[in-house]
Amino acid sequence: MSEAVLKELVASPETPGTKHFPPFKPTDELEAEATRRLAQFPDDHKRSAVLPILHHIQHHHGFISAEAIQWTADRLGIEPIKVAEVVTFYPGFRQSAPGKFHIRVCRTLSCAMGGSYELMDRLCEITGIDRSSLDPHHHPIAVSPCGTWSVEFAECLASCGTAPVCLVNDDFHEGVDADKSRQLLDQYAKA
Amino acid sequence: MSEIQYLEGKQPDPREHRMIFRNVDRVGWNPSIDRYLEDGGYEQLRKAMDMDPQVITDEVKKSGLRGRGGAGFPTGVKWGFIPPKNTKPVYLICNADESEPGTFKDRYILHQDPHQLIEGMVITCLAVGAHVAYIYIREEFPEAAKTLETAIAEAKGKNFVGKGVLGSDFDVEIHVHRGAAAYICGEETGLIESLEGKRPYPRIKPPYFPAALGLYMCPTIVNNVESLCHVKHIIGMGGDEYAKLGTPRNTGTRILCVSGDVKKPGYFEVEVGKVTMRELLYDMCGGPKDGREFKAVIPGGSSAKILRCDETFTLKGQGPDGTDKELSFWDIPMDFDSLAACGSMAGSGGVIVMDDSRKMSWVLNNINQFYAHESCGQCTPCREGSTWMRKITDRIVAGKASPRDIDILESVAHQIDGKTICAFGEACSWPVEAIIAKYRDELVADTKPENAEAALNPEAEAQRRYLQKA
Ligand SMILES: Cc1cc2nc3c(=O)[nH]c(=O)nc-3n(C[C@H](O)[C@H](O)[C@H](O)COP(=O)(O)O)c2cc1C
Ligand code: SF4
Ligand code: FES
Secondary structure: OHHHHHHHHOOOOOOOOHHHOOOOOOOHHHHHHHHHHHOOOOHHHHHHHHHHHHHHHHHHHOOOOHHHHHHHHHHHOOOHHHHHHHHHHOOOOOOOOOOOEEEEEEOOHHHHHOOHHHHHHHHHHHHOOOOOOOOOOOOOOEEOOOOOEEEEEEOOOOOHHHOOOEEEOOEEEOOOOHHHHHHHHHHHHOO | OOOOOEOOOOOOOOOOOOOOOOOOOEOOOOOOHHHHHHOOOOHHHHHHHOOOHHHHHHHHHHHOOEOOOOOOOEHHHHHOOOOOOOOOOOEEEEEEOOOOOOOOOHHHHHHHOHHHHHHHHHHHHHHHOOOEEEEEEOOOOHHHHHHHHHHHHHHHHOOOOEOOHHHOOOOEEEEEEEOOOOHHHHOHHHHHHHHOOOOOOOOOOOOOOOOOOOHHHOOEEEEEHHHHHHHHHHHHHOHHHHHOOEEOOEEOEEEEEEEEOOOOOEEEEEEOOOOEHHHHHHHHOOOOOOOOOEEEEEOOOOOOOOEEOOOEEEEOOOOHHHOOEEEEHHHOEOOHHHHHHOOOOOOOOEEEEEEOOOOHHHHHHHHHHHHHHHOOOOOHHHHHHHHHHHHHHHHHHOOOOOOHHHHHHHHHHHHHOOOOOOOHHHHHHHHHHHHHHHHHHHHHHHOOHHHHHOOOOHHHHHHHHHHHOO
16 A cells, blocks of 8 residues: 555656656766765765755756656665655645746735736736646646646745746746736747 | 945935945945955954954844844844853854745845855854854745855855865855745744755754754754844944944844835835834835725734734833833834734834735735645644634635634634744734734624625735635
């Protein structure tokens, strides 16, 4: 039983975004990053490097797959479950591919007052994303049918004075009223 | 100071006292070490190198600095909690998780003035005897994480960080560690667990006070970004001189972040307690939006209890000769003790303003969604309670609640408050308790479907459509 539960826990269902990300494969670059990060912690606390290693993997592969969990566990000399429990807890880690451009819209109070729910509505309208069947309470990611875009609600991004705000991949955008949605997406569509 | 120019449209208000934010939005400024050195950077570190560690701590104690991360705990006193006979390594952690809704100050230090933070951290390491420090930065600040990595490399290049700092025998390394989008990583013991590579489940205090049993069960000092920056200035001007800024027991400057329904939201660095709510919201933020009136203010991040703009407070024993003093909402000075006396808190400095277009049921629902999403799930009252509170306000907003729901909501909040491992329990129940205490009639009225239907603004409408899809 436990084996099946574990398999499901680390499964990565395909999404339209999968095609934009190379499947996980250990690279020299990843190995170098792991070595650099491990040097930042005492030898008997290798586990501390788990977040930085997972960030590196997610940055290059879009999400954390079962293979990535296994590799990380082996590299740190810990049980795979100890990596899996981290991946499943933190909203910052994904277990399936987002779109090529992942948009995180802040939904917390000041941004909501500034119109961030309307921004989300408009972005979905333009990109053809249907969030209606999603459970609104877990901030699931929704990917557009073409795989170019994905959206997710984020909690306060610490820029409440310039609401509404969002992140597109690693780029921060402020004062993004719903009317500016098209403009925002165009910046990336051309890229 | 007069020669400093600020970017067009970002000039500080004349009532501001820019110290920590001196270089934020400054014309000709950049985060490089050369620019920082041109401006007299790292002079305070040089000064601190010649001081006895105990003297540095004493200066910080004298300054009266209180933590800017939320709890307002005296920084020098905290440093003094490291066990005197300690033989284990000591760690310093800079809390750069900045995730309390309404707070947006550390962001600008991290992006624009990283060396100010690094200098403050190295001085703090000298004081507490730490040779390794971590900056735990929220994952949603990817640019800032890069800026910090670069700045640390620059500082190592000039020997302000690394082996034998400035030719002494003092070694210090600083590492940047990114979180992964979980609010609870801002709580210091949750942060420590996260830094150990685990789920960020907060630890129970006692016994796990970080200053004694922190990272890897070693003494660990956790301080907020802004607090650590203040340390540099305290060394620069001396603790006594610093303590002249602000008001007694509420010394120095602090950055107030104003968001929501004001004409000019933004950040303002002021002497603590030297501006009132009226000056802040009318004079500095330009007052309410046209045709609107101020309704309520959350004064210290979303966990702080809400205040009504038409409230008057009775401060016990604070008048002349120990009599009671009456204080109207608008006359509250923005400091730790006054806001606490009014039943709320200065918290993280995040001031969220709501005008008369906002329904309190909608505001509370938004806040409840935040806490329901962010509870770490360790304690039953918090895990279940935060979700119940969210579900009840979901119902109110959807027009499907009954007046009895308000009582249930209140009772759930009371069953969380004070009964959990970490202060998140209070953080999630205080907004509920305060909004019910102050807006019960409005909430009860909202439980009538026709009232909940009558949304006052399009933002609330959009959120409700979204919830109804659920
Ligand atoms: C739920 C919760 C969230 C917190 N989030 C933050 C945060 O994002 N940033 C921060 O500096 N402190 C945060 N704190 C406060 C820290 O636990 C800690 O008190 C603080 O970092 C100490 O620094 P200071 O003494 O310099 O204020 C939070 C506390 C709680 C209970
Ligand atoms: S109070 Fe809430 S957030 Fe804090 S430890 Fe308990 S469940 Fe976790
Ligand atoms: S509420 Fe959106 S950035 Fe704070």
